[in-house]
Amino acid sequence: MKAVSEHETVSEHVAAFRRFNRYFTRRIGALDDHYLGQNRPLGEARLLFEIGDGASLRELRARLGLDAGYLSRMAKALEAQGMVRLSVHPDDNRLRRIELTPAGRVEVKEQNRRADALVASLLDGLTPAQRARLTEAMSTTERLLRLAAITVEHVDGASPDARATLAAYAAELDERFPEGFDAADLVRPEEVSGDSGAFFVAYEAERPVGCGGLRRLGPGVGEIKHVWVDPDARRLGLARRILTALEREAIERGFDVVRLDTHAVLTEAQTMYRAAGYTEIPAYAEHVYAGHWFEKRLRGAR
Amino acid sequence: MKAVSEHETVSEHVAAFRRFNRYFTRRIGALDDHYLGQNRPLGEARLLFEIGDGASLRELRARLGLDAGYLSRMAKALEAQGMVRLSVHPDDNRLRRIELTPAGRVEVKEQNRRADALVASLLDGLTPAQRARLTEAMSTTERLLRLAAITVEHVDGASPDARATLAAYAAELDERFPEGFDAADLVRPEEVSGDSGAFFVAYEAERPVGCGGLRRLGPGVGEIKHVWVDPDARRLGLARRILTALEREAIERGFDVVRLDTHAVLTEAQTMYRAAGYTEIPAYAEHVYAGHWFEKRLRGAR
DNA sequence: GGGGTCCTTTGACTAAAGTCAAAGGAATAT
DNA sequence: ATATTCCTTTGACTTTAGTCAAAGGACCCC
Numbered sequence A, B: 001m002k003a004v005s006e007h008e009t010v011s012e013h014v015a016a017f018r019r020f021n022r023y024f025t026r027r028i029g030a031l032d033d034h035y036l037g038q039n040r041p042l043g044e045a046r047l048l049f050e051i052g053d054g055a056s057l058r059e060l061r062a063r064l065g066l067d068a069g070y071l072s073r074m075a076k077a078l079e080a081q082g083m084v085r086l087s088v089h090p091d092d093n094r095l096r097r098i099e100l101t102p103a104g105r106v107e108v109k110e111q112n113r114r115a116d117a118l119v120a121s122l123l124d125g126l127t128p129a130q131r132a133r134l135t136e137a138m139s140t141t142e143r144l145l146r147l148a149a150i151t152v153e154h155v156d157g158a159s160p161d162a163r164a165t166l167a168a169y170a171a172e173l174d175e176r177f178p179e180g181f182d183a184a185d186l187v188r189p190e191e192v193s194g195d196s197g198a199f200f201v202a203y204e205a206e207r208p209v210g211c212g213g214l215r216r217l218g219p220g221v222g223e224i225k226h227v228w229v230d231p232d233a234r235r236l237g238l239a240r241r242i243l244t245a246l247e248r249e250a251i252e253r254g255f256d257v258v259r260l261d262t263h264a265v266l267t268e269a270q271t272m273y274r275a276a277g278y279t280e281i282p283a284y285a286e287h288v289y290a291g292h293w294f295e296k297r298l299r300g301a302r
Numbered sequence C: 001g002g003g004g005t006c007c008t009t010t011g012a013c014t015a016a017a018g019t020c021a022a023a024g025g026a027a028t029a030t
Numbered sequence D: 001a002t003a004t005t006c007c008t009t010t011g012a013c014t015t016t017a018g019t020c021a022a023a024g025g026a027c028c029c030c
Helices: A002-037 A042-051 A057-064 A068-080 A102-123 A128-149 A160-176 A238-252 A267-275 B002-037 B042-051 B057-064 B068-080 B102-123 B128-149 B160-176 B238-252 B267-275
Strands: A084-088 A096-100 A150-155 A197-204 A207-218 A221-229 A257-262 A279-281 A292-297 B084-088 B096-100 B150-155 B197-204 B207-218 B221-229 B257-262 B279-281 B292-297
Touching: A002 B002, A002 B102, A002 B128, A042 A057, A042 A068, A042 A096, A042 A102, A057 A068, A057 A096, A068 A084, A096 A102, A102 B002, A102 B128, A128 A150, A128 B002, A128 B102, A128 B128, A150 A207, A150 A238, A160 A197, A160 A207, A160 A221, A197 A238, A207 A238, A221 A238, A238 A257, A238 A267, A257 A267, A267 A292, B042 B057, B042 B068, B042 B096, B042 B102, B057 B068, B057 B096, B068 B084, B096 B102, B128 B150, B150 B207, B150 B238, B160 B197, B160 B207, B160 B221, B197 B238, B207 B238, B221 B238, B238 B257, B238 B267, B257 B267, B267 B292
Parallel strands: A221 A257, B221 B257
Antiparallel strands: A084 A096, A150 A197, A197 A207, A207 A221, A257 A292, A279 A292, B084 B096, B150 B197, B197 B207, B207 B221, B257 B292, B279 B292
16 A cells, blocks of 8 residues: 555656656757757857866866767867867876867857847746746756765775765865864774775765765764765755765664764754754764764664 | 846846756756667657657647658658558648557657656655655746746737637636536627737747737726636646736726626636736626626726 | 876768758648 | 649758777876
8 A cells, every 4th residue: 555655656756757857858958959059060069168268178078978089070170160279288298178269258158148048038928936936946956856866875985986075075174173174083994994884975977976984983883974065066965865874884784873973163064963863962082173972873762 | 226136136047047957958858868769869769759649740840840851751761660650641631640550659668668767766866755845846847937938929809819719718618617608608809809909819839828808898997808728738827927918908008997707616717816906896797607706906006 | 118098189980860952742722 | 723832752962970999199107
């Protein structure tokens, strides 16, 4: 009974999603592409648009998912038209840097103007209140879609992605803590690997955008460390998902309770932990940066 | 001051719209297209999908915006693959009817299954509450975008579109009124044309999806007649827009007040009129179908 | 300083997408 | 009944988009 109704709701959401997708890509997406290109193949228009304030071909290849040969030729064509300038990349002679010429900049501006005008004319039919509701609904849709597309994966604590996210985490704390933060105070990779613990990295389209670690604190007790989300991926509910992954891992490892500490200035984090069922407890260890300690019981109700 | 802040908000909405558009078409739309086609050029896949329970080539040409020659060839290719059957259209020997064969039906079903699975796997990352919020936000977005894309145009009361919408209106009333509705009781075209009145038709992508008329009732008094919205376009706020257009017209024609009557069973309409500033008044004329009478003062406050 | 890796260019193709115009049969308007 | 309009087919193209592999110069790691 339960299963049936659950299934029905999921397929309802799937149907709604597909209906929206069809409507949006047919009516709006198509419009945009069509008007954007105007006198130019879409591929070139997109490339031109994506260059921004200069980029390497390698970057563009990754961002637009293009074949190397194909991109090389398009770049050459745009250069011949006087839209871009190609040069060897200052940092690495293998790479080529591509930049807009003044003429290219004019064309991009013109593309933007046209697209803006198109959207403005569309919004024209709505009242200000409706426009506000539309913007709100779009941003909710986008946030949830992004969240859905992010995966949280178990990785080795010493892997490059783990180290990269921890470095970003440390850099941010160093900014935010009045006393600064020393990267030497991060957990050691072996504390969150193998039998000792676990480390998770969140990926959005292959890019690491968040992390969190779990280590053993004592018998039946785990500690959650370094839960962090990239500024670009905040307000999506990602920290909550990382936390859920860590708790699931803790349960599998037989911990009955998990603890964590947090700095006094990280008020959003404290709010999040409370909402996730954590309760504040007295200090369970001395940490240089800690100001608040929390705990959550994972099994054996209360 | 006012104008500046107004302008700023509009451009904010434009920016938000474009950001959403970019995100959605790049990430989601692309996914969909890529997985849909699988072993088949996208054009063919789209065509196959669009056939549904059979259609004429002409219809498909309009819906997909294809060149006649291109479509003809694709149809022939699909026929050679045993996916569709082509035949002369029963109603008009110039047209060709295209239908799916059993094999074609299987493939469309398979396309659908794949797309559903893709979406389901995407939604998998969300909690049920988040899924519900996503569906809600998408449907709001879609409703408002549809509303924004609809235009309300002044047409002659005797034009084919005016007659078509009025016929649909009459047919619906005939269903809904316990006593039925006789199309002979509609306004005559000349009452809502030229100096006597005005008629508006709402178009969504060239298709008439709503209407409303205004006629002169007496000195300074106009009457709003036959405001109707196609079932496919309801719950978008379209009736309200038609009403606004009629009131603007009434003001231009120098009417101080507009009246209207409505049948007792049309409770949604009554709610809408009240929300739009209409107040119920005693019967101002005898009408066979009327059960409630409303009025709105357009100028000379109270 | 030598092998492996990385990035780009070039040649050589292929497939898909789309355009244009001529032509012929079928409806429609007058 | 005749001119006009419609819808589709066909031939003859062009442009985009994309793929694959070979090759060469630059970097990186011992």
